[in-house]
Amino acid sequence: MDQTPAGTDFPHQSVTFPDGVALDCGRMLPRVTVAYRTYGTLNVDKTNAILVCHALTGDQYVAEQNPETGRPGWWQRVVGPGAPIDTDKYFVICANVLGGCMGSTGPRSPHGERPGALWGTEFPVVTIHDMVRVQKRLVEYLGIGRLFAVVGGSMGGMQVLSWAVQFPEMVFAAVPIAAAYYHSAQNIAFHEIGRQAIFADPCFRNGNYWAEGVRPERGLAVARMTAHITYVSEEALTRKFGRKLQNAEGLSALGEQFAVESYLQYQGSSFVQRFDANAYLTITRAMDLFDLAGEYGGALADAFRAVQSRFLLVSFSSDWLFPTAQSRTMARALNHAAVNVSFVEVQSDKGHDAFLLDEPDFHATLRGFLAGCAAHAGLT
Amino acid sequence: MDQTPAGTDFPHQSVTFPDGVALDCGRMLPRVTVAYRTYGTLNVDKTNAILVCHALTGDQYVAEQNPETGRPGWWQRVVGPGAPIDTDKYFVICANVLGGCMGSTGPRSPHGERPGALWGTEFPVVTIHDMVRVQKRLVEYLGIGRLFAVVGGSMGGMQVLSWAVQFPEMVFAAVPIAAAYYHSAQNIAFHEIGRQAIFADPCFRNGNYWAEGVRPERGLAVARMTAHITYVSEEALTRKFGRKLQNAEGLSALGEQFAVESYLQYQGSSFVQRFDANAYLTITRAMDLFDLAGEYGGALADAFRAVQSRFLLVSFSSDWLFPTAQSRTMARALNHAAVNVSFVEVQSDKGHDAFLLDEPDFHATLRGFLAGCAAHAGLT
Numbered sequence: 001m002d003q004t005p006a007g008t009d010f011p012h013q014s015v016t017f018p019d020g021v022a023l024d025c026g027r028m029l030p031r032v033t034v035a036y037r038t039y040g041t042l043n044v045d046k047t048n049a050i051l052v053c054h055a056l057t058g059d060q061y062v063a064e065q066n067p068e069t070g071r072p073g074w075w076q077r078v079v080g081p082g083a084p085i086d087t088d089k090y091f092v093i094c095a096n097v098l099g100g101c102m103g104s105t106g107p108r109s110p111h112g113e114r115p116g117a118l119w120g121t122e123f124p125v126v127t128i129h130d131m132v133r134v135q136k137r138l139v140e141y142l143g144i145g146r147l148f149a150v151v152g153g154s155m156g157g158m159q160v161l162s163w164a165v166q167f168p169e170m171v172f173a174a175v176p177i178a179a180a181y182y183h184s185a186q187n188i189a190f191h192e193i194g195r196q197a198i199f200a201d202p203c204f205r206n207g208n209y210w211a212e213g214v215r216p217e218r219g220l221a222v223a224r225m226t227a228h229i230t231y232v233s234e235e236a237l238t239r240k241f242g243r244k245l246q247n248a249e250g251l252s253a254l255g256e257q258f259a260v261e262s263y264l265q266y267q268g269s270s271f272v273q274r275f276d277a278n279a280y281l282t283i284t285r286a287m288d289l290f291d292l293a294g295e296y297g298g299a300l301a302d303a304f305r306a307v308q309s310r311f312l313l314v315s316f317s318s319d320w321l322f323p324t325a326q327s328r329t330m331a332r333a334l335n336h337a338a339v340n341v342s343f344v345e346v347q348s349d350k351g352h353d354a355f356l357l358d359e360p361d362f363h364a365t366l367r368g369f370l371a372g373c374a375a376h377a378g379l380t
Numbered sequence: 381m382d383q384t385p386a387g388t389d390f391p392h393q394s395v396t397f398p399d400g401v402a403l404d405c406g407r408m409l410p411r412v413t414v415a416y417r418t419y420g421t422l423n424v425d426k427t428n429a430i431l432v433c434h435a436l437t438g439d440q441y442v443a444e445q446n447p448e449t450g451r452p453g454w455w456q457r458v459v460g461p462g463a464p465i466d467t468d469k470y471f472v473i474c475a476n477v478l479g480g481c482m483g484s485t486g487p488r489s490p491h492g493e494r495p496g497a498l499w500g501t502e503f504p505v506v507t508i509h510d511m512v513r514v515q516k517r518l519v520e521y522l523g524i525g526r527l528f529a530v531v532g533g534s535m536g537g538m539q540v541l542s543w544a545v546q547f548p549e550m551v552f553a554a555v556p557i558a559a560a561y562y563h564s565a566q567n568i569a570f571h572e573i574g575r576q577a578i579f580a581d582p583c584f585r586n587g588n589y590w591a592e593g594v595r596p597e598r599g600l601a602v603a604r605m606t607a608h609i610t611y612v613s614e615e616a617l618t619r620k621f622g623r624k625l626q627n628a629e630g631l632s633a634l635g636e637q638f639a640v641e642s643y644l645q646y647q648g649s650s651f652v653q654r655f656d657a658n659a660y661l662t663i664t665r666a667m668d669l670f671d672l673a674g675e676y677g678g679a680l681a682d683a684f685r686a687v688q689s690r691f692l693l694v695s696f697s698s699d700w701l702f703p704t705a706q707s708r709t710m711a712r713a714l715n716h717a718a719v720n721v722s723f724v725e726v727q728s729d730k731g732h733d734a735f736l737l738d739e740p741d742f743h744a745t746l747r748g749f750l751a752g753c754a755a756h757a758g759l760t
Contacts, residue, residue: 183623184617184618185617185640186617189641190609192645193573193605196602196605196644196648199598200581200601200602218576218580219580221580225569225572225573229570234566237564237566238564241565243562243565243671243674258568260565261568261569261572265572288638
């Protein structure tokens with residue numbers, strides 16, 4: 001097995017800000033690199049830019065083959081020529097998040113305070129807001145004063161919310177998909193299982209596994225398996241696997257594996273080839289810390305007071321990780337704050353992951369919303 | 381930390397059947413020991429016996445302090461003098477399941493085929509039906525030809541179903557609580573997370589950890605934490621913990637633990653003191669293999685054709701592990717098979733674990749059902 005830490009050597013397209021960024025935790029992160037990709041052409045007025053924000057284990061390769069994994073872009077159904085986010089019309093930007101492992105500054109970047117070392121578990125605690133502040137640096141670097149839209153699913157949707165709240169004048173349209181304005185106790189609990197599984201792996205070595213040429217693969221695989229269950233609905237698991245056995249025909253084969261077990265194991269083992277455990281710890285923590293209402297004393301509408309963006313909220317009926325009720329609460333709070341908001345619950349039995357899958361209703365909704373906003377913005 | 385494997389040395393009350401039992405997997409288990417407890421007095425006609433079946437991590441100490449852990453009996457709210465299962469009226473039996481670690485034959489019993497060794501992971505695959513067959517031996521040994529009732533929650537409820545189907549003439553009343561007639565793909569997936577966490581622990585040593593004086597405590601703790609999330613409802617987690625931090629007051633403490641994390645860690649670490657990893661593997665597998673409809677070509681009503689018991693089915697509205705819909709399907713199938721069945725969905729926000737907690741509606745329902753059955757059986 002290749003023991004190269006995921007993402008080490010590949011020359012990802014990136015920009016480095018040597019002056020660093022101030023973080024919510026109070027620390028200064030010196031020298032911040034942002035790895036990113038763009039698609040389509042920025043118009044002369046620089047008014048057609050859409051920032052796509054990725055989820056927990058996503059990356060910047062939204063609409064093209066990932067050069068490290070060889071896999072297709074993670075949202076090629078949604079972003080591309082003629083797609084709902086049409087790269088023939090829009091200039092699309094996607095950046096690896098702060099704390100990630102696909103080229104942006106994260107736990108496996110050079111330690112900011114100890115030359116020669118890597119950050120490892122000493123990488124500072126980062127928040128969704130921190131991620132967004134770094135993205136803002138990139139957007140400014142690209143010469144863009146205002147984004148036509150910010151779009152993202154799951155943790156990407158949290159970033160969309162943070163954008164609209166932190167930088168209201170910079171976001172014309174905001175589309176949080178399968179997202180929430182806080183991470184619930186149950187969500188935190190599932191993340192904690194994953195973290196404990198990583199900590200329990202003897203190859204974790206207090207986060208210094210790179211130096212010792214090992215990786216906490218089994219712990220990270222268990223973390224991924226746990227998370228994966230939360231991404232799919234009970235219906236989808238039943239439809240795909242039910243109680244089917246992996247190899248044998250009869251129920252007499254009591255030692256046999258169920259197909260769903262084999263599937264989960266595959267999800268776990270393929271994940272560890274592309275993702276770094278310390279990045280997983282950092283990013284899950286950022287999600288857990290997200291609580292937009294909490295920052296405003298529990299009054300979500302107050303968080304949205306300064307918002308200038310038009311909103312489209314999308315939820316999926318079988319999503320039990322970020323259930324529809326949370327989007328509905330957001331829609332109400334946005335209404336309360338006199339924000340222009342559409343809210344669509346897409347009927348789907350695919351669970352949270354539906355935002356990544358073939359969901360024609362969702363795609364049509366997104367396409368229509370962007371077209372309407374483009375007309376309003378005088379983009380056509 | 382005490383390195384004695386849980387359950388090794390304590391002299392649990394038990395009976396041994398030296399002729400063993402034939403298992404569903406086709407193997408013969410030589411010499412089977414059943415650890416059990418009884419409460420109350422068997423009447424002269426031997427018609428007042430109630431068998432209580434325990435869940436995945438339960439034991440025979442249903443209504444008294446567990447001598448190993450020092451904790452109160454796990455169902456003292458339900459079983460005892462004057463309780464819904466009234467030991468002033470009924471003779472209550474509870475046995476540690478086959479495959480368990482509280483005195484009954486299980487993975488840490490002497491290997492049946494290799495003298496001097498323990499079974500470990502070579503312990504045969506057992507099923508819920510096998511557990512029940514062993515319980516039947518105990519009931520016969522106690523001189524009881526017919527049980528007044530068989531009652532159990534969760535995996536205990538699976539055993540109740542197995543009793544009513546395998547030995548219809550021996551069960552006057554059957555009460556499966558928070559139970560299901562099969563383990564779903566999602567349930568199997570959660571169990572598989574736990575198993576993979578145990579396998580990933582370097583102290584697992586292919587299941588021979590006793591010989592090496594270690595225990596896979598971290599893996600087993602992760603397994604328990606994962607299972608525990610499925611035992612509680614999202615509402616209960618939110619009510620008890622929400623996004624509260626463990627120690628600090630302010631959100632500024634970004635390194636701080638959430639209370640729900642600390643709670644889960646406690647659940648994990650206290651569990652490993654009382655439970656054996658190989659037993660956990662064996663019993664979770666038995667649950668996964670349970671599929672009463674599957675055994676009858678998918679026709680659940682056919683499974684119930686020979687049933688003679690009166691049934692009470694109880695589900696809890698916020699139980700997402702064994703949801704109400706599964707009990708409703710069972711009620712329909714029992715009706716279809718012309719079985720006398722009551723079905724009560726108890727409104728509760730406590731999730732699956734509600735059957736162990738203070739739920740007056742559930743307790744009143746159980747008490748009333750048993751009183752009605754006692755009248756029918758001429759027990760009063």
